[in-house]
Amino acid sequence: MKQIPTLYTWAGGTEALEKLTTVFYEKVLKDDLLYPVFKNMSGDHSRHVAHFIGEVFGGPQQYTKGDGGSHASMVAHHLGKMLDDKKRKRWMELLLESADEIGLANDPEFRSALVGYLEWGSRIAVLNSVTTTNPINENEPMPKWGWGETGGPYLPE
Template sequence: MKTVPTLYEWAGGAEVFERLTELFYAKVLQDELLEPVFRHMSPDHSRHVAHFIAEVFGGPKTYTQQDEGSHAGMVRHHLGRMLTEPQRRRWIALLLDSADEIGLASDPEFRSALVGYLEWGSRLAVMNSTTDDNPVNENEPMPKWGWGETGGPYQP
């Protein structure tokens, strides 16, 4: 490949991330371990998370510009929630199940990047949930996630 697509482009764009998070949060609300954590989420929650992931994966800055979010703001949502390792693992499992159900790109390179991001982000969420002090400065930029060690999608 002469140009390597972003993870956002490879996944299929905004609509794919919105379908993913919509299905995922429907599952979360039916899950006995996760439902208490998300019971009072706003009706826009899944869309905001879709915009966040899309932006991190190289998509448009919808989360920061239209949703008026920030990396520090996303971290703030997790402060003091006392998330557990079992909840984190279930969160990842349900998200990956949802990815399979919507037919999200399943090549090993993309899934490696996706799982890497989910592991990184969910572990930070658990760590940050044990404090009330936000470790992220308001001016800190959004994280950017790429292909990592694979360098791009597999091309036989």
């Protein structure tokens, strides 16, 4: 039986995720609906998000070790932002459009896992955006995301 790769490896690693978030945030800054939310993001924001996703997808601890972040610090970035479902759906649309544009892995199993994570994470961001109190304590581990119900990618014999 073949070893099932992590979502991080299947996506193409750090390089692919950094390319994804760079292209995505370029779109966000040109988007009338999302620009007001992200206009003050740091120059490192897209790289930090790529590292966060990479770590969640089973990659190295670049976000927690290299960027000095945590699950709680990522949640904190959304506090008080007053996000809504219209913004969440636009965020999803632009991110998936960016994934297609850069040629991110597009097999159904990977895209199912990716969309599942983005739906889960973006809905949590909306929930956390209407409060100023972080529901996650600093010691809570990073979320881990895998292949889910698909059981992994199709790996021919």
